[in-house]
Amino acid sequence: MKCEWVRENITLQVYGELADDARHELEQHVARCADCAAELKVEREFHALLSAEREAEPSPNLLAASRMKLQEALETAEQGGFWRRLAFDPANWLRQVNFSPALASAILMVGFAGGLGISYEVFGHPPGPPATTKAPAPAEASITGIQSITQEPGSNQIDIKYNTVSTLETQGSLNDQRIQQLLLFAARNNYNSGVRMDSVDLLTKKPDVLQVRDALIYALQYDTNPGVRLKALDGLGGFVKDDVQVRDAVLQALVSDSNPGVRTEAMRLIEPVKADGSVRGVLMTLAAKDQSQYIKSQARTMLAQLPEID
C-alpha cells in the first residue's frame, strides 16, 4: 500500500467517505507507517478546527420574513404551462361540489376516484348488444377523465376506461386512524374554511399525535382564515414549553401574522417561555420596531420581567 495513495484518501477517511475495504486497507497501513499516521492525526485535528466554529443558523426573524415574501410572490407567480394544460385538476373540480360541515360525531363527506371499463359501439354502425359495464351507470356518478381508448383490429368494439368521482361517507371516533387521516386531509386541503375549522377543532383534541401537531402547525402558518389559525393556536398552546418546533411556529405567528387577534394570542402563549434565548430575541425586536403599540408594549413588559443578561 503506497503512502501516496493513503495521502490522497486521508481526507475521505476523515469524512467517512471511503468504501469499507479501502478504509480497512488505509487503517492497516497507518498502523505500520509513522509518517502516514502523523498525517492522519494532522488531518483529523484540522477537521476538528474547522468544525469548532459552529455555523450560525438563520434567525427566526429572517426565516419568517423570507417565508412571507415568498408567499406574496407566489400569489402572482404562474406555474409552467405544459402540465397545467394537460393535467386534469380534481382539486379544481372538487371546488364545485357542495360540502357539508363535519358533524360532531365525525361524519365526513369525501370524494374518491375509481377506474371503470366500458365498451361503446363505433359511431355510424348498426347498434350492437347493450354495452357491458362493471360499474354503476354513468348517471349515478360524474366522469372526471378518460384513462385510455383502444379498439380491437377489425372490430367495431371500442374499449374506453374512464374515471369517475363518487361521494362516500364514513363514521367513527377520533381514535380511528381512518377518521384522523380524513381530518388531516380536510385541515390542509379543503377549500371551505368551515370544514377546515371543524376539522382543526376536532384535531386540537389529539395534539399528542405527531401528524396532528404538524397539521396544526401548518394551519397556524398557512391557513388563510384567521379563525382557523386561532383554533390551531388553541391546540398548540400546551406544547410551547417542550416542543421547539411548536415554539418556533408560535413565534413566527407573533412576528408575521396579519391578524392582530392571532398575534395577541401568540404573545400570551409564549409568556411561560419568555426567558428562552430565541423568544427573548424576538421580544427585543418587537419592543423596538413593531408597528402595533399593543404588541410593542407587551413585549417591553415581558422583557422588563426578565433578569438582565451579563
Place this chain on the structure above:
Amino acid sequence: MERVSENRDPTRDRMAGQAHRIDDTILIREAQHGNRAAFEELVRHYDQAVLRLALHLTGTEQDAQDVYQDAFLKAYKNIGSFRFECSFYTWIYRIVTNLCLDHLRKKNVRKEDAPVVKDGDGGEYDLLDQVPDGRAGANPERDLMRRQLGARISGALERLTPRERMVFELKHYHGLKLRTVGEILHTTEETAKNTLFRATQKLRGQLADMR
C-alpha cells in the same frame, strides 16, 4: 428545528423519514396540479436548510433572502417538469447551489476581516455573535480567539474557487454524502471527491499556522 425527545427510537425515526418522503411525493403531485398550499408545505420541509446555505455562501441576509426567493420561485414555476428521477431534496439543492455559484462567481471581494453580515436595516453585526454561548460567564479571551479563528476560516474559504467552496460547504457544513453532492452539482462522485481533496488541501495551507 428538532422536536424535544428524550429517547429517540431509531425505528420510529426511519418510519418518520419514510413517511416524510411519501408525504413529499403527495405534496409534489398536488403542487403539480396547481395546489399552492401543497407547494408551501413542501417549502417548509426544506427552506431552513436552503436559507442556511444561502446565508453562508452570500454573506448577507438580503442576498440570502434573494437567493431563497429565486430558488423557490424557480421551483414553483418548474415543478411541472419534475419527473421524480431524483429526490426533491436533490432537485431543490441543485437550484439553490446554481444560484449561489452564480453569486460567488460575480462576487469579487477578498474578506480579510471577521465575517460581517448585514441585517435588513443595513446595520452590520458579526456573524459569530449569533452563535450562542451556553455558559453564563463567557471567557473574553476565548471569545476573541474564536472570532479570529472564524475570520481566518472565512478568509480561507473566500480563496477557494466557487465550485471548491460549494463542495466543501455541502460536505463539511451540511454533511451531505459526496455522491449526493455530485448529483446536486451535475457531476460524478469521483469529481466531487477530487474537488473536496483540493479544497481541504488549500484550506490547510491557508490555516497551517493556526493548528
